[in-house]
Amino acid sequence: MIDATLLLPLLIIGAAALLAAVFGLPSLNRRLNITRLSWFLALAPLTATILLALRVPQVNEGIVFTWQWTWLPTLNLNLGLYVDSLSLLFALLVTFIGTLVVVYAGQYFKGDQGAWRFLAYLLLFMVSMLGLVTAGDVLTLFIFWEGTSILSFLLVAYKTQSEAARYGAFRALFITGGGGIALLAGLLFVSNVAGGTDFGTILSSGDVLRHSAVYPVMLGLVAFGAFTKSAQWPAHIWLPGAMSAPTPASAYLHSATMVKAGIYLMARMNPALGFTDEWFWLLTIFGGVTMLVGAYLGLKQNDLKALLAYSTISQLGVLMMLIGQDVPEAYKALVIGIVAHAFYKSALFLVAGIVDHETGTRDIRRLGGLRKVMPYTFVVGTLAALSMAGLPPLFGFLAKETLLVTITNMPPAVAGLIRWSAVLAGALMLAQAGLFIWETFMGRPKDPAIQAHEAPAAMWLAPAVPAVLSLVLSILPGPKEEATFLASAAQAAFGAKVKVSTVLFHGLTVEFLLSLAAISLGVVIFLARWRIRAWQTAVLPHFSFNKLYAWVLAGIDRASVWATCxxxxxxxxxxxxxxxxxxxxxxxxxxxxxxxxxxISWPGLDFGGEIVVLRLFALLLVVGASLMTVILVRDFNAVLAFGAAGLSMAVLFVLEPAPDVALVQIVVDILAVVILVLALARLPRRQRRKAQEVAxxxxxxxxxxxxxxxxxxxxxxxxxxxxxxxxxxRPRESAVTPYYAANAKALTGASDIVGAVVVDFRALDTAVEIAVFGMAGLGIYTLLRFAAQKHGDNRVEEEEMAAGDGRQSTYGIGGLRTSAFVRAPAFVVLPLSLVLAATQMMYGHDQPGDGFTAGVIISLAVALWYVVFGYEETRRRLPWLRASAFVAAGVLLAIGTGAVAALLTGSFLGNYDFTAGWAFMPSGFHISTSFLFEVAICLTVLGSAARMINSLGHPEGRERD
Amino acid sequence: MELLTAVSVGLLFAIGVFQMLRRNVIRSVIGLMILANAVNLFLLSTGAYDGVAAAYTTSSGARSDALPQALILTAIVISMGGTAFVLAMLYIISARYHTADLDEVNGLKN
Structure with a gap:
């Protein structure tokens, strides 16, 4: 069922995040009351919760809400939402606990003017998390997935001054971010095999995916991403480090929501990737080990939050293990476990935050006896702890019992091992719950310095809500709405019908006895807690995966040092x-x-044709002259050899036959040589000598x-x-050339096909090309002028001023004296070049030559002037040569011509003959848009080339020692 | 002829690259220009037709392919502009380091 209103919760919470961020503005920040703001902001997740809850009856009937927006149709990329009961279960947890945490944070950060940042991050995180669990497309999911990683980083490192916070945040980002990359690869594999990125397609192609050859690869990648996110052994090490986050963030991210993202993903993918042996073993082994490791390590912690973090790890292991089983009971245990854990763990975290906030410490060796001063907090904490311990009649008991039912239904080979592991883990959890409550609230205060008092009501009410729900959900009589919802969620994950009832006592069954065993064992461990903790510290005190992580990081550092070598x-x-x-x-x-x-077979060269012989000869010339640039020792000679190579290229073009290209090649080659020589002359003599040596x-x-x-x-x-x-x-039949040849005359009025292509068929190319050429000239000017100013040698200018008595006209480039025999031709060449250029432009349509050749020809004449008369004299005698203005005029004329042509012919730079039918025009000459375009090309090229010659010939940069 | 053209293009490339690897600034610019020549030669040889007449609508006989010629025309111009710009940049670099020896240009390290 397509439903765009699904976006509303995301948008509302996003708007709230924006509102929180606005309070970062100094003017607003002065009036910020963080507590009042948090009450207002909490309305956003509350509204979202209500909007989402309204859909529960519909998803219970199996309706799936979807929405899709095509983002990049060519790449088949979509943004999509997909909400069934599984998504909705997670989404409700995210928004509901989010509401409580926002309110709580307002109390926690009371009077802190900088806490708008925390609220903004928290709400943005909520958007990401909500987007993750409602994503309908694996790429949408991935984007939100990364969003949660990044915002988790920002929240953990919220206290930026603390080294531990920064370290913990980086470690969390490093591990979950690495997992994210693997996940992306895995999801791409999955969508490639399934033939679509949306969950609708993927979830229905389970058989294709499971039988695909790359199944182990994609399973491994997806599981890697989920395991790192959900803190499965051995990637669990980031979670205790992330406890340096402010407690509201820990309660929200690291117990109720973000760490469940991996659980959600695996549960979501179960219909697509599950029900195989690989799936079973992978999840059972990692989940089981995580369960035991977390439970074991949790017992030896002194920090309340660390204790909760390890028990979270243990619980995540349990959930992961459950997803691996292919019996319906496992999925019943899964959904109950998710809800139970989210409730009691968020409550316990918030309680730990209250204790920390009111006493200033979270160390159980200093706390104690708080029940008298903090009675409400004590009651709330105890309620949640009993649920964590798995004692009846709380929801946690139900979770543990359903877990044990699952295990009794396993294949017998592994069942025994896992059953007793689960009992042991359950017992350890109970002991930890006891530790948490007993050491904090019971007994006598251990540190007399601690002056505690009860927290404000809004603060302990936040954990009270989930704690009471833990009780209510399990003892509420009658037909249970939530049981139907949970069953529907379990069914969505399992893919078949799952029966869920929340009845506490089923009679004297095996799992009830196991539950009793776990409780008894837990009580024993709790009573012997100090002895066991002492033993734990003594055994294996040094080994941890943190060492491995540090070693990996050091290895990366070393590798980068090696790479930067x-x-x-x-x-x-x-x-x-x-x-x-x-x-x-x-x-x-x-x-x-x-x-x-x-x-390679030696070609049967037909030496009969003289063209072949000439071509061979020209090739030999090109290669030989190029080789000479290597062999010749003097730079000047090498430049000349390069010029020879360029001219030989022109011979090749002539032989093609391509007269237009040959003409351009000749003039450009000469221009290149001139510019190279100018640059060579510009180098200071000492450097030139040095360069010569290394040449x-x-x-x-x-x-x-x-x-x-x-x-x-x-x-x-x-x-x-x-x-x-x-x-x-290569094809011996061109796809486009015949079209050009057939239409050149008719469409462009040019019989020169190459010219027609350049100034008409591909005129836009040419327009861009002259713009580039113009920019090159201006760029050179800027570069050289800038450098001349910065590293300029004032001595040169002084010398020039001293020489400014009218004699400089006899000095050419480089201060060389030029004779009258050289100067006289220069006077002739410039006007001649102008005439030549004009004919090039006028008749270029039907003969070799075009605007470009025209421009270069004039600039060559100008270059001759620079060589013969020197910089100053040329500037004085040719005042009309305003290079930058020429470039600008040329480009503008090109654009203007194009625009006019577009108006007249409907095509930018199309051909329009203004003088069609005029009798008195010289034959073969038309004033057309093409002609104007040729003029534009000529102007731009002339301007740019003159700029190059001018800048390189400028005496400022030259050393005259 | 294809083999010879290919060998020539390869040789020009080798020479161009070799020149680019010189310590002398001017030589490395020359290397760049030789590479441009090599590419133009390659483009020229990709023409679909072996012509004996220039690509004019008025010429008779087998015409040479106009398309690669137009491409080369553009390529020549662009490479000319580009090379001149590179030349100016190299000039600035050598002015800043007071050397025309590229091995003495080592500011990237610091």
Missing amino acids: LQQGRIRPYLHLMLAATVLLVVGFGWNSLRFVLP AIRRYSGWSLARDVVVAGAIGLVVTLITLSALLS
Whole structure:
């Protein structure tokens, strides 16, 4: 049944959290009364409880409420809710106990102006927890699951000044967070196999999941997540550490709700993953060990909260074990155990908090005799402790008895062992409950310094509610509504009918006798408690899993130290590592697709065609010239060799034949060489000399050279293989080129197909590209100007000012004297380049050349001026050359043209001929949007390239010694 | 021809990477530009058609593939801008460390 009102409880509590957070504002914080605020905020979980409780009759009839919101349809990601009786049971516990805890926290933090933070965290936690138990999608569940981990961290570390709190919080986050990662992996496996992430799909595909080959993997991962969250041995160590949280948080998170998340998850997944041998053994063993370890360790604690923490661990072990059984009685025991434990344990925690709050200590060696000064707290505590001890007529008795019934129904091989373990654990629990009450409230005060008085009513009423419920639930006569609800919840977890009755006495059965045995044994342990505790401290005092945890953390630290050894802080080793890793990755993962090219046959080269010979020759030139950049010792020569390689590339383009590309390649190659030379000239002479020294191959040690050669060679080999496989398997029929060829003239008015693609079909690409090019120019300008200011050498400027007497026109770049024979052509070249550029743009549509070539041609002429006349003179003679303005104008013109074209043709940067049909236009020339776009490209490129030349040619950065 | 092209691209890559690994700033920029050339050569060779005529609607005979050519055109421009920017950055770095030797640029460590 789809029902969006399910979101209401989440939203209401979320709003309350927001309201609490608002009180962090200084102006509001001054007027904050935390007690009054908590009363008001408690209305939110209370409302949620009522809203949820109203659905109990419907879920009892087996109705499942769902709601789904498609979040990312392409990835099939949904947010979803799924509420059946199992979810509702947990949700009610979360909101109901949450209400009490919020009220209690208001008293606990009375007068603390900073406690809005606690309330905000607590309510946010409530949202996460409620979301977790009502999630209808494994990913939704995971998000809320992580939310509870993070908020638990914040709550445990609430007292940020305390080292223990921070340590405990980190440990809890480390363990539960690690479990969360495993859980995510497990849930992804599950949803992949089940074919959907929603619980509806997953819960109904149990057979598919159980017979899947990856069943052990997903079971292990999911169980790992649940075990860490629910503090199962040996991950239980985080729970006692989390006791450094303020007591309201401990009562809520670490007894009633968060630690039950793992229980909920496993119970939820039981219909999907359960009923197998693996499931049985995994949960029985870990649950059983946890039960015993928790019960055993709890007895030796001196801190009230630690004692409760270990008994919680023990109880969680019991619940986990119960989920592992595939008999209906186990699920009856499970739901009763969950409710009983949530009630008595939250009450006991809150009582411990009251004791701590009123006396200032939780150490049972200092407490005692409090029953006289704190009578109400004493009664409430005793009631809850009796339930924990499993004594009739309380709900806890029922829980223990149903547990024992389950065990008598087990296969006989394990039943005996588990039965007596359960009896022993029950006895230990009873002893601990006795310890808790006796040492705190009975006897005589052990520490006279403690001045205690009764807590305010609102404080002891909070634990009183669940404590009294423990009694009422079991002794209430008549037809029991809650029994029906519990049965329905158990049925949802078990997948088949479960009978639940809350009748206390069934007659003289085996489990009743076992119950009696547990009680008697517990009384004996309680009476001998000091002797047993002394013995416990003597035996194995040193070993604990905390050591293992500390060792693991230290190991991680050491591993990270080792890993950062690779961080040498120098560029070349990083490059080596990255390149080598790339090679390994490509070969490792791509070998199968690359292998097919290996039986290389020597190509039957047809030397008949002269094109082939020319191509071969050009390839040889490219590779050879590139190789020369390595061999040549002087940097200037290497730059020239690179220029030669670029020109040889142009030859290859011509042979393709690709005249447009060849033209661009030639002009860009020249521009690149100019820029490289300018940069070279800009380097201070001393550095240049040093650079020259390290450029020579023979200066490298054999080892470092070998490393470079191996890395470079490996890259080359891999690239060869990739290229070969790409070329051999490429389609010989293009999917798009025929369309371009057929429509170029009609749609863009260009007979140059490449030009049509650049300025029309893929015009947006080009627009972005010129923007990038423009930004590169401006970026260089900013970089170099910034550096020039920061590391500028004032000496240079002074020298320049001294030279500023009109003679500088005879000095070219680098302060070299240029002759008139060089200067004269420069005057001619610039206007010539402008004309050339104009024709490029006008006729680029039907001939090689475009706006880009035009821009580069003009900038090359400008570069010549810089070389011949020097920086200052060029700036003076060419005042119109405003590089940044050109870039801006170019980009704006491109956008404007695109917009106009969009208006006229309906397509951004589409082609529209303004002069169509005009008789007096020169033939082949049209003023069209494409032409304007070419102008825009030219302006941007000219501006940017001029910026580059200008910045690199600027004398400030150059050392003139 | 494919094998020879592939070997050439591989060789250019090897040379480019080797140059990038030099200590000399200028050489490493040259290495970057050689890599750009290698990629352009690769793009060129991926054309679907072996043409004998340029890609014009007016030309007759088998036309070369226009698509990789347009891509290369863009690639040339972008790599030019990118390389110039890298050059400026390397210049700044060497100005800050007062060296053009990349092995003496070790500020990442501290």
